[in-house]
Amino acid sequence: MASTSLDPFLGQLISTLENEASSLAAVSNEIQEMKLLFRSITSFLVDADRAGENSEIHKAWVASKDNVASSTEPFVFPRRQVAAKLQDINTKMKSITERANQFGVQQLEERAATSHHDPNWKNRLSEASLFFKDEDLVGIKKAQHELLGWLMDEEPKRTVISVVGMGGSGKTTLVVNTFNKQSVQQHFDFCTWITVSQQYAIEELLRSMVKDIYKQTNEEVPVQVDTFTYRTLVETLVQFLQSRRYLIVLDDVWSIRSWHEINIALPEGMHGSRIMVTTCKEDIVPSQSGMVSYIHWIQPLRIEEGWKLFCEKAFPNELGVCPSCIDSLARNLVEKCEGLPLAIVALGGLMSSKKSLAEWKRVHDNLN
Numbered sequence: 001m002a003s004t005s006l007d008p009f010l011g012q013l014i015s016t017l018e019n020e021a022s023s024l025a026a027v028s029n030e031i032q033e034m035k036l037l038f039r040s041i042t043s044f045l046v047d048a049d050r051a052g053e054n055s056e057i058h059k060a061w062v063a064s065k066d067n068v069a070s071s072t073e074p075f076v077f078p079r080r081q082v083a084a085k086l087q088d089i090n091t092k093m094k095s096i097t098e099r100a101n102q103f104g105v106q107q108l109e110e111r112a113a114t115s116h117h118d119p120n121w122k123n124r125l126s127e128a129s130l131f132f133k134d135e136d137l138v139g140i141k142k143a144q145h146e147l148l149g150w151l152m153d154e155e156p157k158r159t160v161i162s163v164v165g166m167g168g169s170g171k172t173t174l175v176v177n178t179f180n181k182q183s184v185q186q187h188f189d190f191c192t193w194i195t196v197s198q199q200y201a202i203e204e205l206l207r208s209m210v211k212d213i214y215k216q217t218n219e220e221v222p223v224q225v226d227t228f229t230y231r232t233l234v235e236t237l238v239q240f241l242q243s244r245r246y247l248i249v250l251d252d253v254w255s256i257r258s259w260h261e262i263n264i265a266l267p268e269g270m271h272g273s274r275i276m277v278t279t280c281k282e283d284i285v286p287s288q289s290g291m292v293s294y295i296h297w298i299q300p301l302r303i304e305e306g307w308k309l310f311c312e313k314a315f316p317n318e319l320g321v322c323p324s325c326i327d328s329l330a331r332n333l334v335e336k337c338e339g340l341p342l343a344i345v346a347l348g349g350l351m352s353s354k355k356s357l358a359e360w361k362r363v364h365d366n367l368n
Contacts, residue, residue, distance in 0.1 A: 140174050143296060147178045147276075150294050151247070152187050156270040157292045164282045165298025168340040171278040172251055174298065179249055179276070188274070189244040190216060194262075195251045202261045206233035209248070209265070213240050234265040242267040246274075253279045256286065300339025309341065310334045313348025325357060329364045336367055 150161050165171045176193070178184065185191055192212040194205050207225060210233055214221040228236070248266060253259060259277070266275060277285055287293060301309065311320045314330065322330050333351070337343040347367075354360050 140170070140177070143174055143298070144178050146296060147174070148181070148184070151178070151184060151274050151276075154272075155292055156272050157290075158266070158268045158271075158273040158275065159292040159294070160275045160277065160285050162277045162279060162282065162285050162293065162295045163298065164279055164295060166280060166340075168342040169298040169300065170341040171298055173341065175249060175251070175276055175278055179247070184247070187245075188247040190241065190246040192216075192247075193249045193251065196254070196258050196262075197252045198254045200258065202258075203228075203230050203233060205262065206230070206237060206265055209233075210236050213237075237265040238267050241265075241273070242269055243271070244273075245271040247276070248274075249276045249278075251278045253277050253284050254281070256284055259285055301341055301344070302339070303335075306334050306337060306339055306341075306344050307331065310337075310344050310348045313345055314351040316352060326360045329357075329360050333364055333367065 147161065147163075150159065163171045163175055179191070179193065190213065192209055194208060196205065207228065210225055210228070211221050213236075214225075246266075250259075250262060263275075266273075279285075282295060282297075285293060300306075308320070310330065310333070311322050315322055330351070333347060334344060337347060351360065351363065354363065
């Protein structure tokens, strides 16, 4: 991105000044400070590149950096003016870093580090929903009743149930708490949960299903399973599933290719098997002749449902009751979440640690 216009010139400038350090002893401190600021700016630009950041704030930040570089060219001064010029450059560089911190550079660095070094964090977040309790859920009873009807009706054909909604709408939470119900687990001969996500290895997904088969049949998982090819994994799954009523959840499916690669291992049969898919895209599971399928669209929480959920998370010590002095601030915060359960839960958890009106107002005024 923008690091190209800063690195060569200031880097060369610092190198030149260091070579002249013996005759410029009076400005050695300024040179060292410039080096530190230079490294700080360069590190930020690398992280911005890595994170793919392209906001107007960061464009302005980069423009400020370019202004610093241009202000140093050409750098030909009498020696008595070098120290003053260096002080001027360092002052500008400090100003840039301070503004960057003010506008959330630290958050950018955290996002870049998370996405670059830990690509599986979304999977873990999704799978954490496996441990939610019914009392933690708000506004899903009607939707869950509909899913339970589709799961356990008398339709003998394999049925595909898609749960569709934008990120943060609570798809996984709804499905997992339906999947975990004892009545559901007892209705099927074999149940397993697979998180697909955008980046996946199909062999690993199928291998996970095969290992679940061994675990649920109380058989020891053979060592050679880790060397099974895609074809062997598919054959193993088909052989086991074709005579059983199974329930497979495919969580966070992003492409039609994912569906085709997994579907081939899930025999249709006439035993009342079910496949549940959570996805942001309604066209992920194709509609084909003879296939039984249903779609449930996740709707945002109603205002009062969102308010109830937020208060439960933000005021656990007050039994979910919002103090009157911050009621208007709290309701405005909930409104910003636009009915997305995961956003409401996250924000409620954050605000549970805020005790003063000033803290609440600070978050309210700065929440993007």
